[in-house]
Amino acid sequence: MSQTSVARQALEQLQRSVHAHFPPPLRRLRNDPTVDQQVRRSLVEEVMGKWAGEETPEQVAELRAELARAAEEAYDGPDPEAGPLNGLLTQFRTDIEAAAAELGRTIPLRPTFGTLPIGRPNAMAVPIESDTECLVVLQKGLFMFAYLLAKPVASCFPLAPGAGEGSAFSTAPDGWKAQVAADPAIAERFADTVLSTLCDEYSGATASQRYILDRPHAVLATTITTGMELFVVGHEYGHIIAGHVARGKRVAAMVGTVSCEEIVREWDDEFVADMRGLELSVRAMQNQGYDLSLSYAGADFCFSCLEVLGNGVSVLLTGEEGKLPPGSHPPPALRREVLREWVRRAVPGEHAEGPLQLGKAFEEVVRELWDRTKPLLVRAHEQKVPLANLWNPG
Numbered sequence: 001m002s003q004t005s006v007a008r009q010a011l012e013q014l015q016r017s018v019h020a021h022f023p024p025p026l027r028r029l030r031n032d033p034t035v036d037q038q039v040r041r042s043l044v045e046e047v048m049g050k051w052a053g054e055e056t057p058e059q060v061a062e063l064r065a066e067l068a069r070a071a072e073e074a075y076d077g078p079d080p081e082a083g084p085l086n087g088l089l090t091q092f093r094t095d096i097e098a099a100a101a102e103l104g105r106t107i108p109l110r111p112t113f114g115t116l117p118i119g120r121p122n123a124m125a126v127p128i129e130s131d132t133e134c135l136v137v138l139q140k141g142l143f144m145f146a147y148l149l150a151k152p153v154a155s156c157f158p159l160a161p162g163a164g165e166g167s168a169f170s171t172a173p174d175g176w177k178a179q180v181a182a183d184p185a186i187a188e189r190f191a192d193t194v195l196s197t198l199c200d201e202y203s204g205a206t207a208s209q210r211y212i213l214d215r216p217h218a219v220l221a222t223t224i225t226t227g228m229e230l231f232v233v234g235h236e237y238g239h240i241i242a243g244h245v246a247r248g249k250r251v252a253a254m255v256g257t258v259s260c261e262e263i264v265r266e267w268d269d270e271f272v273a274d275m276r277g278l279e280l281s282v283r284a285m286q287n288q289g290y291d292l293s294l295s296y297a298g299a300d301f302c303f304s305c306l307e308v309l310g311n312g313v314s315v316l317l318t319g320e321e322g323k324l325p326p327g328s329h330p331p332p333a334l335r336r337e338v339l340r341e342w343v344r345r346a347v348p349g350e351h352a353e354g355p356l357q358l359g360k361a362f363e364e365v366v367r368e369l370w371d372r373t374k375p376l377l378v379r380a381h382e383q384k385v386p387l388a389n390l391w392n393p394g
């Protein structure tokens, strides 16, 4: 891409104005580059210690991806080219574009992705003056949140009897319920992720501590997160492929104290983008060798993440779930149901069962762990703990 990309310039300008108006520090602990370096160093040491001599190139790549997510959350600079997530997003774009080519889908506009504290889990499409490009801004820290949520959720599923390195998991409710009951760290880590994401003042046991799962569960968590991220990127490509960019409605928007415009679309267009996004992300995952179930589960899990974030913000601000005005996109539960319905229709009976079952298992585990987290957020609401800057900029 050329240096004079209109979308890049628009993104950079927006990022500079938002950062200029943002109350420093963006985030108290993770904003400190020395802390970030320490976290990264200890993470590398831990992983290398635990998996000593057994790392495959894929695992090294996974580790690098985790570091990119962590670094992006800590990153406070305005230059999108230097943003740590850039490499990861470039990879996702390459994967999605390859999938689109294979599926015969034409991409008429080139998207540029960036992150900003937009204060909501759904992406924001920013209008720019270009016939060849478009600009999409994601919530800062969204991918790291998904990953930190996927870890405790993945660790609930016991390895199926006889499972070796191929790692088959048991998703039967009895198994994961027993696991949640037996290991209190699972629910604590889930709650820590939600609280440390939504409250700057929170400093729980694992808020600043990373932990490493055993290898099969680490691989499951990474796989689900990658599927989720590819779906998020694929959804935006879905809008482009379906020709939605030109026909959305331009409305005034705020990022913190900075006013800008965004493109808002009809719910029907969002469902179409979900379907296209699913098609692209599943193909991209299958191209990496994952089966249909694992390729699908990340997209399904995406809506669980959005649900936890939406409910989390609502409970912290109002003491109850579902009290905030609806945003630009349909509710996550409805989008998830539409996605599953599409799988039921598009995939022949016996092949649809695996992906739907895995998606449902993840949803149920997330709900179980959310139910244990919610009272902590109710208490935080009663104590008037403010919503984190990243979610309430300005």
Ligand SMILES: [Zn+2]
Pocket: 235, 239, 270, 273, 329
């Ligand atoms: Zn959309």
